[in-house]
Amino acid sequence: MRYLEEFRDAELVKNVLSKINHTVKHHWVIMEICGGQTHSIMQHGIDQLLPENIELVHGPGCPVCVTSLELVDKALAIASRPNVIFCSFGDMLRVPGSHGDLFSVKAAGGQVRIVYSPLDAVKIAQQNPEKEVVFFAIGFETTAPANAMSVLYAESLGLQNYSMLVSHVTVPPAMHAILGSTNNRVQGFLAAGHVCSVMGYHQYHAISQKFQIPIVVTGFEPLDLLNGILMTVELLESGTPRVQNAYSRVVSEAGNIPAQAMIKRVFQDCDRNWRGIGFIPQSGWELRPEYHFFDAEKRFEVEQIQTRESDICISGQILQGIRKPPQCPAFGNVCTPQNPLGATMVSSEGTCAAYYRYARIDMEG
Amino acid sequence: MNDVSLPNMQGPVCPLPVKSYDHIVMGHGSGGKMTHDLIQQYFVPNFANSALLAGNDFAQITSQQSGKIVVSTDAHIVSPLFFPGGDIGRLAVSGTVNDLAMSGGIPLGLTASFILEEGLPISTLEKIIVSMAATAQEAGVPIVAGDTKVVEKGKADGIFISTSGVAWVPDYLNIGGACAQPGDAVIISGTLGDHGIAVLSARGELGLETAIHSDVAPLNHLIQNIVEHSKNVHVLRDPTRGGLATTLNEIAIQSQVGIILDEKSIPINPIVGATCEMLGFDPLYVANEGKVIVIVPNHEVDEVLNGMRSQKYGTNAVVIGHVESAPSGRVLLRTTIGGTRLLDVMSGEMLPRIC
Amino acid sequence: MCLAVPGKITEIFTTSNMKMGKVDFGGVLREVCLEAVPEVKIGDYVIVHAGFALNILSEKEAQDTLAAFRELDEIELGEEDPITNQD
Numbered sequence: 008m009r010y011l012e013e014f015r016d017a018e019l020v021k022n023v024l025s026k027i028n029h030t031v032k033h034h035w036v037i038m039e040i041c042g043g044q045t046h047s048i049m050q051h052g053i054d055q056l057l058p059e060n061i062e063l064v065h066g067p068g069c070p071v072c073v074t075s076l077e078l079v080d081k082a083l084a085i086a087s088r089p090n091v092i093f094c095s096f097g098d099m100l101r102v103p104g105s106h107g108d109l110f111s112v113k114a115a116g117g118q119v120r121i122v123y124s125p126l127d128a129v130k131i132a133q134q135n136p137e138k139e140v141v142f143f144a145i146g147f148e149t150t151a152p153a154n155a156m157s158v159l160y161a162e163s164l165g166l167q168n169y170s171m172l173v174s175h176v177t178v179p180p181a182m183h184a185i186l187g188s189t190n191n192r193v194q195g196f197l198a199a200g201h202v203c204s205v206m207g208y209h210q211y212h213a214i215s216q217k218f219q220i221p222i223v224v225t226g227f228e229p230l231d232l233l234n235g236i237l238m239t240v241e242l243l244e245s246g247t248p249r250v251q252n253a254y255s256r257v258v259s260e261a262g263n264i265p266a267q268a269m270i271k272r273v274f275q276d277c278d279r280n281w282r283g284i285g286f287i288p289q290s291g292w293e294l295r296p297e298y299h300f301f302d303a304e305k306r307f308e309v310e311q312i313q314t315r316e317s318d319i320c321i322s323g324q325i326l327q328g329i330r331k332p333p334q335c336p337a338f339g340n341v342c343t344p345q346n347p348l349g350a351t352m353v354s355s356e357g358t359c360a361a362y363y364r365y366a367r368i369d370m371e372g
Numbered sequence: 373m374n375d376v377s378l379p380n381m382q383g384p385v386c387p388l389p390v391k392s393y394d395h396i397v398m399g400h401g402s403g404g405k406m407t408h409d410l411i412q413q414y415f416v417p418n419f420a421n422s423a424l425l426a427g428n429d430f431a432q433i434t435s436q437q438s439g440k441i442v443v444s445t446d447a448h449i450v451s452p453l454f455f456p457g458g459d460i461g462r463l464a465v466s467g468t469v470n471d472l473a474m475s476g477g478i479p480l481g482l483t484a485s486f487i488l489e490e491g492l493p494i495s496t497l498e499k500i501i502v503s504m505a506a507t508a509q510e511a512g513v514p515i516v517a518g519d520t521k522v523v524e525k526g527k528a529d530g531i532f533i534s535t536s537g538v539a540w541v542p543d544y545l546n547i548g549g550a551c552a553q554p555g556d557a558v559i560i561s562g563t564l565g566d567h568g569i570a571v572l573s574a575r576g577e578l579g580l581e582t583a584i585h586s587d588v589a590p591l592n593h594l595i596q597n598i599v600e601h602s603k604n605v606h607v608l609r610d611p612t613r614g615g616l617a618t619t620l621n622e623i624a625i626q627s628q629v630g631i632i633l634d635e636k637s638i639p640i641n642p643i644v645g646a647t648c649e650m651l652g653f654d655p656l657y658v659a660n661e662g663k664v665i666v667i668v669p670n671h672e673v674d675e676v677l678n679g680m681r682s683q684k685y686g687t688n689a690v691v692i693g694h695v696e697s698a699p700s701g702r703v704l705l706r707t708t709i710g711g712t713r714l715l716d717v718m719s720g721e722m723l724p725r726i727c
Numbered sequence: 728m729c730l731a732v733p734g735k736i737t738e739i740f741t742t743s744n745m746k747m748g749k750v751d752f753g754g755v756l757r758e759v760c761l762e763a764v765p766e767v768k769i770g771d772y773v774i775v776h777a778g779f780a781l782n783i784l785s786e787k788e789a790q791d792t793l794a795a796f797r798e799l800d801e802i803e804l805g806e807e808d809p810i811t812n813q814d
Binding site: 011015017020021042043046049050051052053055056069070071096097098100101120121122123124127146150229363364 | 577578579649651654707708709710711712713714716723724725726727
Binding site: 016044152199227265266269 | 729730731732733743744745753757760762763764765772774776777778779781782784786788789790791793796797799800
């Protein structure tokens with residue numbers, strides 16, 4: 008069992024699709040909130056295989072897309088400092104700030120390095136004691152344990168030159184914001200499987216009850232996604248708003264307790280600005296006061312940031328599932344992956360980029 | 373200029389002649405005795421051929437019977453200089469040999485220009501030269517002319533190599549990116565993504581340990597075998613930067629056709645697949661340096677495949693798709709689970725993602 | 728937000744008081760932090776994100792899930808074109 012190919016089996020996919028076709032009787036709008044799920048749906052062509060009356064909308068599940076413009080601009084300012092080695096996940100490098108992106112900072116002589124893990128950034132700090140090493144700690148709950156661990160690791164090594172620019176966001180407040188908005192169309196939710204592998208899914212019962220909506224914890228391989236969709240449709244057709252787990256090989260209701268402890272030790276709740284959506288109270292995490300030494304925003308005084316968002320970009324509406332990329336006048340002409348206006352086109356998980364890259368073309372036979 | 377008895381002159385004039393160096397210094401690029409010695413000691417004996425040994429500023433190549441002459445050029449910058457399966461030298465020779473061979477013709481000779489960074493260890497340079505000579509020998513294509521310059525420390529990444537070459541193509545062959553026809557089969561000579569992943573893991577920045585080797589190799593013999601088995605080859609192209617997907621897009625646009633691929637048939641080394649999964653890469657966009665895309669009329673497929681599979685660099689040759697008249701200028705992929713998605717050109721660099 | 732892949736633990740060790748392991752993702756190996764999976768053993772599969780193991784994969788749950796998918800085929804028997812019911 009390798010836990011990958013088995014969940015891409017074409018024959019089993021046919022079985023699940025067939026069951027979905029048999030089960031669905033009405034039109035349903037289902038949102039997946041994870042950028043990785045959007046990517047997988049587009050990559051395998053899953054949305055084309057679903058019956059017409061299942062409409063998938065893609066939520067703000069890409070931490071790259073929703074990182075606030077102010078924080079991106081702060082990142083660019085810090086990365087431009089001569090004594091700084093700025094480390095980041097690859098996805099953030101092309102996200103446009105008000106003026107340029109991390110790539111352009113690199114071209115101007117800034118030291119910007121891509122890392123696979125925040126723990127690698129700590130190693131870089133260890134190897135470069137005369138430099139300030141800053142890690143761009145973005146992510147949802149999935150990435151928080153790794154980011155928290157990097158602070159604890161740096162602390163145990165007694166490092167003086169490591170800090171993080173934190174932009175953590177959390178899923179449940181975003182779901183509240185989407186479901187509570189007046190033009191909400193979402194009737195069922197595919198919850199993010201890897202977020203839930205850390206946090207469990209006990210937090211979703213209250214949301215499901217409050218908005219009377221089924222929520223199914225879903226994975227990322229084609230069979231996982233179809234299974235999540237099938238379970239959601241079954242709950243919708245039977246009028247049963249409940250939380251169910253379609254990713255049981257990875258997710259338990261309680262989640263990963265040691266990982267949650269790590270997060271609680273290092274982070275605390277805070278308000279966050281979601282790029283394109285706006286202010287959502289208590290929707291993020293920041294470093295606790297006892298870890299302020301590792302907070303890059305405190306360590307580096309960054310001048311009043313003047314943010315400037317593109318006038319025509321409708322990322323916010325895209326992220327809430329209110330509109331789809333083809334409905335944006337700039338999509339595919341002024342705004343392309345080569346020349347993105349907003350974050351949803353830059354990140355390969357962003358809805359606009361996913362649409363552009365995997366755009367649907369009608370094929371006969 | 374009779375320079376045999378003069379001391380080396382560098383910077384302030386020093387009466388003490390300095391004889392040998394472990395590293396490249398600015399004087400090696402001055403065009404004087406140091407340059408001469410470097411060339412005679414390392415380049416000429418390794419690249420030995422009559423044109424080079426004639427010692428002129430030009431090389432004379434005898435041309436074959438009537439036909440077409442094709443020319444190609446390429447610059448090579450790679451970090452690290454040595455990686456599992458190859459090095460910048462092998463890359464430089466294979467790169468231009470392959471570009472020329474994509475015409476279906478016979479490469480006749482290569483030139484090689486070197487930009488050396490001050491401080492490059494001469495032992496490193498020698499290793500690269502030996503590798504180039506071995507690759508040229510394997511391909512049967514001599515390096516007949518060259519040039520060497522030195523730049524200050526920090527201005528080059530160790531060494532940059534630029535190669536150009538000339539090939540002869542018989543009149544009856546008409547191979548090019550605009551020649552794909554609806555109904556043609558699309559063949560790939562072997563597994564995709566090996567080179568890009570080998571170099572990435574050799575860089576060490578992502579902490580990966582893998583046994584993947586670059587596929588860098590000269591393909592001219594393989595291609596001669598292909599054109600012997602089919603006089604109707606339409607397109608030959610190597611999927612280098614941007615990978616298979618980008619290269620097929622170029623062909624689809626040039627030929628104004630649609631190319632439909634079958635994801636199940638595309639050969640990918642499982643280790644390359646696993647590395648791409650981890651980093652969020654798509655192997656169809658990862659660079660290759662020893663593979664060729666062959667587009668032939670469908671009725672010639674069996675002959676061509678049998679021929680390829682008997683050759684060193686074609687043992688895993690397989691049909692991966694076909695050409696249709698629509699959608700014009702586009703490449704589509706039939707996914708393993710039965711969906712269809714558009715394969716666009718790569719935009720910018722592929723970056724490891726967490727999303 | 729969630730690119731995480733399964734891999735098999737081949738080594739377990741400690742670095743600066745941090746529990747670490749070597750994970751084989753299918754011929755490509757990487758060091759991974761195992762602090763969140765203290766009970767992990769060599770040979771277990773873990774799901775890894777950004778160099779950090781999030782959970783141990785349950786083989787039983789995986790097998791049960793796949794079995795359920797296979798059973799769907801039998802449920803549809805008689806309602807579909809006979810060809811799709813062949814193995």
